[in-house]
Amino acid sequence: MKSGHKNGVIVPEQPGRSAIEVRGVRKVFGTGESQVAALDTVSVSIRENEFFTLLGPSGCGKTTLLRLIAGFDFPSAGEILLHGQDIASLPPFKRPVNTVFQSYALFPHMTVAENIGFGLEMLGKPKTEIKARVAEMLKLVKMEALSGRRTSQISGGQQQRVALARALAPQPKVLLLDEPLSALDYKLRKEMQIELKRLQHETGITFIFVTHDQEEALTMSDRIAVMSSGKILQVGTPWDIYDKPAERFVADFIGETNFLTAAIANIGNGKARATLKSGATIDATVAEGFQPKDNATVVVRPEHAKLTSGKGELSGMVENIVYFGTDTHIHVQLDSGEAFTVRQQNTRSAGCGFERGDKVGISIGNDAAQVLRD
Amino acid sequence: MARSFAIKHQPGFSAIAATCFVVLYLPIIVLVVYAFNAATSTSEWGGFSLKWFQSASQNSQVIDATLRSFQIGAIAAILATIFATMAALATTRTAPYRGLTFKYAAINQPLMVPEIVTGVALLIFFSRIKIFTGYSGLGYLIAAHTAFCIPFAYLPIRARLENMDLTLERAAADLYATPWQTFRRITLPLLWPGILAGLMLAFVISLDDVVITEFVKSGGQDTLPTYMLGQIRRGITPEINAISTVFLLLSVAIVTLFFFISRKRD
Numbered sequence: 079m080k081s082g083h084k085n086g087v088i089v090p091e092q093p094g095r096s097a098i099e100v101r102g103v104r105k106v107f108g109t110g111e112s113q114v115a116a117l118d119t120v121s122v123s124i125r126e127n128e129f130f131t132l133l134g135p136s137g138c139g140k141t142t143l144l145r146l147i148a149g150f151d152f153p154s155a156g157e158i159l160l161h162g163q164d165i166a167s168l169p170p171f172k173r174p175v176n177t178v179f180q181s182y183a184l185f186p187h188m189t190v191a192e193n194i195g196f197g198l199e200m201l202g203k204p205k206t207e208i209k210a211r212v213a214e215m216l217k218l219v220k221m222e223a224l225s226g227r228r229t230s231q232i233s234g235g236q237q238q239r240v241a242l243a244r245a246l247a248p249q250p251k252v253l254l255l256d257e258p259l260s261a262l263d264y265k266l267r268k269e270m271q272i273e274l275k276r277l278q279h280e281t282g283i284t285f286i287f288v289t290h291d292q293e294e295a296l297t298m299s300d301r302i303a304v305m306s307s308g309k310i311l312q313v314g315t316p317w318d319i320y321d322k323p324a325e326r327f328v329a330d331f332i333g334e335t336n337f338l339t340a341a342i343a344n345i346g347n348g349k350a351r352a353t354l355k356s357g358a359t360i361d362a363t364v365a366e367g368f369q370p371k372d373n374a375t376v377v378v379r380p381e382h383a384k385l386t387s388g389k390g391e392l393s394g395m396v397e398n399i400v401y402f403g404t405d406t407h408i409h410v411q412l413d414s415g416e417a418f419t420v421r422q423q424n425t426r427s428a429g430c431g432f433e434r435g436d437k438v439g440i441s442i443g444n445d446a447a448q449v450l451r452d
Numbered sequence: 453m454a455r456s457f458a459i460k461h462q463p464g465f466s467a468i469a470a471t472c473f474v475v476l477y478l479p480i481i482v483l484v485v486y487a488f489n490a491a492t493s494t495s496e497w498g499g500f501s502l503k504w505f506q507s508a509s510q511n512s513q514v515i516d517a518t519l520r521s522f523q524i525g526a527i528a529a530i531l532a533t534i535f536a537t538m539a540a541l542a543t544t545r546t547a548p549y550r551g552l553t554f555k556y557a558a559i560n561q562p563l564m565v566p567e568i569v570t571g572v573a574l575l576i577f578f579s580r581i582k583i584f585t586g587y588s589g590l591g592y593l594i595a596a597h598t599a600f601c602i603p604f605a606y607l608p609i610r611a612r613l614e615n616m617d618l619t620l621e622r623a624a625a626d627l628y629a630t631p632w633q634t635f636r637r638i639t640l641p642l643l644w645p646g647i648l649a650g651l652m653l654a655f656v657i658s659l660d661d662v663v664i665t666e667f668v669k670s671g672g673q674d675t676l677p678t679y680m681l682g683q684i685r686r687g688i689t690p691e692i693n694a695i696s697t698v699f700l701l702l703s704v705a706i707v708t709l710f711f712f713i714s715r716k717r718d
Contacts, residue, residue: 150622170625183623187641196637197627248628 096159097252097284098124098147103156103166105142105308116142118308119156124252124286125301129278131287133295134305135331140288143305144254147286149173160251171200176245177254180261182237184229190240191216191225197248215243218277235266242274246281253278255287259294271298292332296320304328321379324365325451329377336378336418342370342449350449352376355414358391362447375450380407380421382446385432390439392418396432406430410438480700487693494688504694514695517679521659524590524675528597529605529654535598536605536650537643544613562600570600571667578668588670596668597658604657605650612646645713652710656703 105117117139124130132140145151147158149170158166165173176197184193194215198208216222219239224232229240238258245253255274259267275298278285289295295302296316303313304327312324323329326337340352345364352362352374362376384390385408394412401424408430410418418440422430432438487505491498508514539559543552562570578592620642624634662677669678676699683692 148626150625170622171628171630175626177623177626179619179623181617181619183617183619185620185623185638196624196629200624200628200630200633244627 095126096123097126099159101157103153106154115308127282129285129300131295131299131302133302138305139308140305144288148177148254174251176250178241178245178258180257182241190227194243194247215247219243252284338376340376342374356392360442360447362449364449368451370449376447378446380419382443383420384441385420386439390441392440396434396436484697487697489690504690508691508694517674517676521675524593525655525658527594528601528658529651531598532601532654533605533651536602540610540613560603563603567663571664575667592668596664601654605654608649609646648713652706656706
C-alpha cells in the first residue's frame, strides 16, 4: 500500500503567507528573429519558511527564474513580490535576498570570516555585531576552526559551508541556492543535503533551491515546481509530483515509470476506470480538474507492480534482468508490444525468481495508476 | 644510452637557436665588457677600470636627462594605467556588441601606427599648440608618452579581467554592495596584480622611447635615450657603455619584477 504520505505530517498543507509571489513573469533573450523566451509567463507562489525546489533539465528556465528573484536580471514582463512588495525592478543590493552560487563565488582575497561578514559590513552594521554574527554563523556551519583561512586553503565541502554561512549571515528573507551541491562528490552531497535541511529548519528562512537532480529534489523539498521549456508544469509536494504526475514530462523526468495506453471510462471524484490493451481494467487517479478523453496514457511506477508466474492484469515475456543491489529491475515485453519494468526488492537468501524468456504476469496494485494529461 | 624517437625533433634547429642567441646577446656582452675599459676608445682594451661609471655619475647632463626620463616615465605610466584600467573595464564588463573589436583596435592604435608617423604628427600638432599657448614645458612629452603607453598597460589589465570570475562581483552585489563598493572591495583588489604589471610595462616603454621623444622634445628636454643618441653623434667614449650598462640593469630589474608580479595569481 502506498498511503504512507497520507499519514506523513512532514508538510503542513496550510496556506501560509507567501514569501515570494511570481506573477506572469516572462523573460525574453535576444531580439527580433533570434528571440528566445527563457521564461514563458510563469506564476508561482512560494510560502514563508518553505524549502521550495525548482526542478528541471538544463535550459528549462529554472536558473533564469532564480536570477530574476535575485535581481541579476530583470523580467521582460510580470511582477515579483516579496512579502507583497514588487521587487522586480530593484538592483540586487537592495533586495533582502541572498544567493548561494553554484561556483560558491567566495572572495579569494579574503579570509573565511571576512567572507561571512561581508554582507553585514555592506549593510553598515557595527563591528561588534558583525563579529558576534560571524562567530554564530561559523558555529552554525561548524567551521569555527578555519575562520582565519584563505578560501583557497579549504576543501570544496568547506567552501560550500562558507558560501552558505555568508549568504545566511545577513538574515535574508529568502535564500536562493543555485545547484549548490553539483560540484561535490556523492558522499559529501548526501551529507550536505541533510545539512541544508537542518540549516533551513534552524534558521526558519525560506529556501528556493534550483536543481536538475530529481532525487535531490524529492529528498529535500517541502514543495517542488517541475519546469520545462520556460514553463512550470506542476507544483506540489514530492509525493504529489512522484505519485500523481499530471503530465508525461513530469512522470518521465521524476523517477522511472511505465507508460500504458488505455481507454478511460467512469470518470468522477478524481478517479476513473482504465481499460488496458490487455483487456484488464484497473482503477486510476485523475489530476484535479482534468477531463480525460476516451483514450489516454496511464502511468504505473515499477515498484507499484508485481511480477507473478501466474495471471495478472498484464502478461508478457521477461526480456532483461538488471541487478541494482537494493533491488532488481525486470524488463518485460508485454503481449501488447509495450515495454514494462517491474522493480523487485532483493533479499539475501533468494534470487529474483525469474529468468530471461519466462512467460510472466504482472499484477498492478489497487492505487498504482495515474491518468496523464499528456 | 638508447634514445627514444622524438616526433618534435628536427635536425639543425638547435644550431639555428644557438646562432640566434649568440647574435642577440654577444653585442650586449661586448658593450657591457667595454664599460669597464680603462682606455678612451671603445675599440681597444686598456685594462679594467670603473672610471667611466664614475665620470657618468658626475656628468650633470646625464643626471639631468635621467631624472627627466624618470619624471616623464612615472607620470606617463600612472596616467596611462588609469586610462587603461578604465578602458579595460569598459571593454570586458559588457556583453559583446557590434564595434567592440574596432574599439580594441582603436585602443591599441600605438601598436599599429609606425612610431615615426606618430612622431611627425605630434610634432606638427604640438607646434601649433605651442604657438597658441606659448607653453613649452614637459607636458607635451608626458602627453605623448601617456598615449603610446596605454596599450602596453591595457593588455595585462584586460588579460587579468578576462580571467576574473564575474560571479564574484555578482556575489558582492547580492551581499548589498553598491556598484562602487563592489569595485573598491572586490574588482580592484583582484585586478591589482594586472594593474601593477601594466604600470611597470608602461614605465619601461616610456623610459626606452627615442623616436617620438626626439620629435616632440623642445630644447633642453633631453631624456636619457635622446641624450645618448646625441652623444654617439659626437664620437663614442666608454661612458656611453657605462650608461647603457646601468640602463640595461634597470630594465632587467623592472621586467623581472613584472614577471614575478604577474606570475603571482592566487
